[in-house]
Amino acid sequence: MTLSPALEKYILHWGEMGTRWGTNRTVAQIHALLYLSPQPLTADDIVEALSIARSNVSTSIRELQAFGLVRMTHVMGDRRDYFEAVSDVWEMFNTIMEQRWQREIAPTVTMLKSCVAELDDEHDVNGETKQRVHNMLEFLSDAADWYAEVRTIPEQRVKMLMRLGARVAELTRS
Amino acid sequence: MTLSPALEKYILHWGEMGTRWGTNRTVAQIHALLYLSPQPLTADDIVEALSIARSNVSTSIRELQAFGLVRMTHVMGDRRDYFEAVSDVWEMFNTIMEQRWQREIAPTVTMLKSCVAELDDEHDVNGETKQRVHNMLEFLSDAADWYAEVRTIPEQRVKMLMRLGARVAELTRS
DNA sequence: CAATTCTTTCAGTAACGACTGAAAGGACAG
DNA sequence: CTGTCCTTTCAGTCGTTACTGAAAGAATTG
Secondary structure, three states: OOOOHHHHHHHHHHHHHHHHOOOOHHHHHHHHHHHHOOOOEEHHHHHHHHOOOHHHHHHHHHHHHHHOOEEEEOOOOOOOOEEEEOOOHHHHHHHHHHHHHHHHHHHHHHHHHHHHHHHOOOOOOOHHHHHHHHHHHHHHHHHHHHHHHHHHOOHHHHHHHHHHHHHHHHHHHO | OOOOHHHHHHHHHHHHHHHHOOOOHHHHHHHHHHHHOOOOEEHHHHHHHHOOOHHHHHHHHHHHHHHOOEEEEOOOOOOOOEEEEOOOHHHHHHHHHHHHHHHHHHHHHHHHHHHHHHHOOOOOOOHHHHHHHHHHHHHHHHHHHHHHHHHHOOHHHHHHHHHHHHHHHHHHHO
16 A cells, blocks of 8 residues: 555645645545545555554544545455545535535525524614625525526536536627 | 624624635634625724734734735725725625635646646556546546636626526426 | 454544734824 | 834734544454
């Protein structure tokens, strides 16, 4: 379990980015390692490759499984758990988007709705302020509705629509 | 400078979310406060409203200005700096998206390109592994191209395209 | 039902980033 | 030029989260 320079670079970078994407460095590194590995790995493989504690692998793997980014598999005649990452990139980003949506946008929309309701009774609050809370709620719930729609469209069709969007951008310019 | 319960809730929540969006709690709280305020505020107004140190306001405001989310203004006959947030929600999210793109996606695409190049010379690396790095690069650079296109389309037209996307989702289902 | 192998839990520690308060730096008024 | 007002810088502290290592737990084998 020794990593080539390019693969090590990939894993380290992914770890850095992970901190910006809601997880910690280790979780993201493990995810990168599993994504790069053609075969499923054991926890001890990961310990060795990344030089981290066994317990750290255990908790990080659990987080990745909860995210839906890593699956557990088994090998006949071997008691150990093996892990592999979802290897389809499109599926992977769908999963990440979904998670982030649930953790960030959905609770915010809930909060905004209750704020709007409460503000109705707060007569000393400036009208412009109320309007801005309203605007934020409208923006996010429109976006939420749109995202919910898009999620139901099959991958191939989304790709098609994206190409269409790019086409329109060109027409707009000319 | 006293906040109503609903506004306080808004600001606290925004602060929480800020930590998930690449900034820290204070920066996000200040941004929320300025967004909610119908008039520009001074640094001391912010100190009082959020109970934080003056120096903390100074550095946080700088970060918000660098993000392009807050502008400085002045009042005739008053030496102090006043600050106001971009109040248009659409513009605000465009700005946030652009920043996050530059900080997260762009460097990753750069990293992936160099990885792909280096992997060409690393003959002991598994073919499937190389393929996966390639897939990731392709996905992200396609997404980057698409995003660059969309950014050039005027707001109204993007909204139209979003509605069109939702429409297609409905057609797909029936 | 002991011994072995693997996994998980958890308390303590280490590392990191945010925040404060004091001091320095600038700009203006008298 | 001096004092006042406002802003910025920075060293130190505080708080939070990640990580480790030891111990407990669970599953399997002979």
